[in-house]
Amino acid sequence: MSGLWKTRIGLEVHVRLASRSKLFCACPNLFETNPNVHICPVCTGQPGSLPALGRGAVELALRAAVLFDFDVAMLSRFDRKHYFYPDLPKGYQVTQQEVPLGRDGQLEIEVDGRRVRIPLSRIHIEEDAGRSVHSEEHTRIDFNRAGAPLVEIVTDPVMETAQEVGAFLRRLREELRYAGVSDGDMDKGSMRTDVNISVYDSSRLGRAEVDAEGPRVEIKNLNSIRAAQDAVDFEVARQIQEAQETIRRGAQLHSITVQTRRWVASSEGLPGHSKLMRTKASQLDYRFLEDPDLLPLALLATDLDAARAMLPEGPLAMRDRWRCEYDLSAHDAEVLSSSPQLAAYFEATARALQAPVRGESPPARQSYKAAANWIINDLASLSSGFDKVAPFQVAALVRLVESAYISHKSGRLLLSALVARHVDQPGHDGDLLEMAQALDLELVNDSALLDEYCYAAMARREDAIQSWQAGRLQAADALLGEAMMLSRGKAAPDKLRARLLALLEVHDT
Ligand SMILES: [Zn+2]
Secondary structure (H helix, E strand, O other): OOOOEEEEEEEEEEEEOOOOEOOOOOOEOOOOOOOOOOOOOOOOOOOOOOOOOOHHHHHHHHHHHHHOOOEEOOEEOOEEEEOOOOOOOOOEEEEOOOOOOEEEEEEEEEEOOEEEEEEEEEEEEEEOOOEEEEOOOOEEEEOOOOOOEEEEEEEOOOEOOHHHHHHHHHHHHHHHHHOOOOOOOHHHOOEEEEEEEEEEEOOOOOOOOOOOEOOOEEEEEEOOHHHHHHHHHHHHHHHHHHHHHHHHOOOOHHHOOOEEEEEEOOEOOEOOEEEEEEEHHHOOOOOOEEOOOOOOEEOOHHHHHHHHHOOOOOHHHHHHHHHHHOOOOHHHHHHHOOOHHHHHHHHHHHHHHHOOOOOOOOOOHHHHHHHHHHHHHHHHHOOOHHHHOOHHHHHHHHHHHHOOOOOHHHHHHHHHHHHHHHHHOOOOOOOHHHHHHHOOOOOEOOHHHHHHHHHHHHHHOHHHHHHHHOOOOOHHHHHHHHHHHHOOOOEOHHHHHHHHHHHHHOOOO
16 A cells, blocks of 8 residues: 555653652552552542642652753643543542643653654643542442642654654653652553554655645553553554555545544453544543642742752663773663662672772772672572672672682572571671681682692593693693592682693693
């Protein structure tokens, strides 16, 4: 079918702020508890109750605004958005429609190694609704979430692929988590996104009198990055097909009905698909109205300064620094910065490595690499390894293996022993050197003893010595194996090899 179809995608992301209390009352901002325990007259919309804007939520909203370079409105205001829904007890939601907290922000994302700047049109503060819990017979309503503080971040419709949408949501979540604005957990509803999609025929766009663009379709409330990407892929294909059929019928693309749809994830063999919720004809009129119970939000320049001062080093800057300061690979830096908690753990380990130890030189660059490997490959696979093994112990482990005091394999044993010990004797500081001695893991480093193993091996393998002298250098491996066996696997391998080669050089037959 003809046409060069392209896509415009914009997102509206709802982010739950990690403040202690709700937006307009002192109820705890918690809802993974029994239903309807964190409620009061304000958040359940009782007559006569009055809202009071909470400082904690405003501070986090402002931090998000400066984090994404928004132009902050020093005076923004609150509006009522009216609609009826059982989990919205007031009959309206408080939001910032006319004058949002910020406009014209941005976020840079990376797609296939290419950096793309995504313009953000606005950020505003609003309250969440309650939650309806449906069962076969009943719908129950939990108001713990009613009045929870949100910011909504809206992008310009500049994205074109599901891949870009995924990259955007991951970057956004990562920045929000590092800045402590939100936990960003989509499975807990802390981040949800609406996706706006339209398709157009780029071969016909811009030609006068040519109708080349389909209507914008909104898909509501996607609660995972996977769902957002699947919804984009499905919807793009659906809209192109609909547009082509419309053209075939000789009708205009703008005659296609504007729709709001919802995403139904794949289940029981049925592929995921979007489903019609409402069309433009039944579009809601929200009757926006400035909230007479709330004063405008007036900010001072010092509020902005304070918000900027609260921004920690972001994940991108941190990765760049690690690659330069610790010589980490891009992959390791990426994995270790995948959460602020893990990043802090690695940073603490690196600092423990830098702490001066008597008689030892400062850490080499490969020490950081070794620490990264222990954390990524070993600690992460132990159940609650990060709770049970402290960063200073990982640093001690790196030192023990590097100085050939124990083997790498024994290092693994030591880690497991640390975890087990944490369970048996919580609070024990688990001195690694002591534990290695108790478990008899020390390697033999003593040159005189290593020489004894080498001589004994050489006495047994006269043939290998002759091979080696005849220039077959790999014959040394046979001798090395023999000497290692005689040490019952306890010889420090690098030192044993060095001693053996030295002895072979001076050996007379
Ligand atoms: Zn309340």
